Amino acid sequence: MKTLIILVTYNGFALTKNCLQKLSLLPDENWKIVIADNQSADGTPEKIRKEFPQVTVYELGENRGFGFANNEAFxxxxxxxxFDFVCFLNNDTxxxxxxxxxxxxDLEESSQKIIAAPLVKNQDGxxxxxxxxxxxxxxxxxxxFRSVASADVVLHGKTKPLGNSELLTNDWVNAVCWMMPAKAFQEIGMFDEKIFMYYEDQDFAFRAKKCGYIFVIDPNAILIHLGGGSAKSSFSRSIQHDSSQLYFYGKHFGFRGKILSHSFRALRSFLRILFQLPRCIFSKSSRENVSLHSKLFLFALGIFPFKK
Structure with missing residues (x-):
């Protein structure tokens, strides 16, 4: 069985180097490692070719986002x-x-249509x-209406065992590391290239479920995720996230989905402003939070323009 591993890079060579050093321990005859570089400005492609000559680097010439980069490398x-299997892996792991x-x-032994993921841990364990x-x-x-922590409880829910196996399952797993049959990626339809960043994995998972695939976590397969992020600022990340959310809900739920996304984001930011405003006199972080959510509130109302 031959496996293709795809990493997307956008600057941050040091993180990619750490990841590739671990991947280089895999047997060459069964594993192929490729890089899809989104127009890095720090010399990432050249450095990878020099230090890891066994790795194939595709320089994409422009940054069209995470989904397009993975699709193009595939x-x-x-x-x-x-290849029999494909692994989509974050370079900050x-x-x-x-x-x-x-x-x-796990894929070889399963009689079900699964997409396998590891148990992810922070660097501190x-x-x-x-x-x-x-x-x-x-x-x-x-x-x-909820805090970030209480909203996370709703979003995550609880994992449950997959039958009598050690594997755990939930509706979907984010794309820090996905291992799947190559034919599954083609059957599901690859990543939606209209999504630049955020929600591309949830969109793929939503379509995967319709095709009968189950996301599983192997608790004995441990992966360290350092966490990096490609967006330039908290505002850039937030506005990109909100834009992708609007697209996702509009794509899958039509006009009602767009209304749901707009109203959620407007209400969320209004409440954040309301609770943080009294603290602005004494707290710099509160002032920054109010400034951020004021822009996100206007964006939710369609007033603030969005550019990648």
Whole structure:
């Protein structure tokens, strides 16, 4: 069985180097590592070619987002040879060969249509929840009234065992690390390239469920996720996230989905402003939070323009 591993890079060579050093311990004959570079300005492609000559680098020439980069690396790789499995892996992770081997074994041994993911931990060893529920419209909207922590409880829910196996399952798992049959990626329809960043994995998972695939977590396959992020600022991240959310709900739920997203985001930001405003005199972080949510509130109302 041959596995293709795809990493997307956008600057941050040091993180990518840490990841590739671990991946280089995998047997060359069964594993192919490719990089999709989103127009890095720090010399990432050249440095990878010099230090990891066994790794294939595709320089995409422009940054069209996470989904397009993964799709393009997949298309270019399959134009040259075939693979049984494909692994989409964040470059800000520290993957052990044992973890990736275990995930491929999960796919080989399962009689069900699964997409396998590891148990993700922070660098200090604490658990990093990567599994989620597909929540109802009411749960989504009422999360505007909740704190980030209490909203997370609703979003995550609880994992449950997959049958009698050690594997755990939830509605979907974010794309820190996905291992799946290559044919599954093609059947589900790859990543939606209209999504620049955020929600591309939830969109894919939503379609995967319709195709009968189950997301599973192997608790014995451990992956360290350092956490990096490509957006330039908290405002850039937030506005990109909100834009992708609007697209996702409009795509899957039509006009009602757009109304749901707009109203949720407007209410969320209004409440954040309301609770933080009295603290602005004494707290710089409160002033920054109010400034951020004022812009997000205007964006939710369609007043503030969005540019990538």
């Amino acid at each position: 298309r270019k790789s399959f134009a040259k040879e075939n 520290i993957p052990s060969p044992e973890t990736l081997l275990r995930l491929t074994k 604490s658990l990093q929840r990567t599994d989620y529920r597909f929540i109802s419209a009411w749960e989504f909207w009422t999360n505007a």
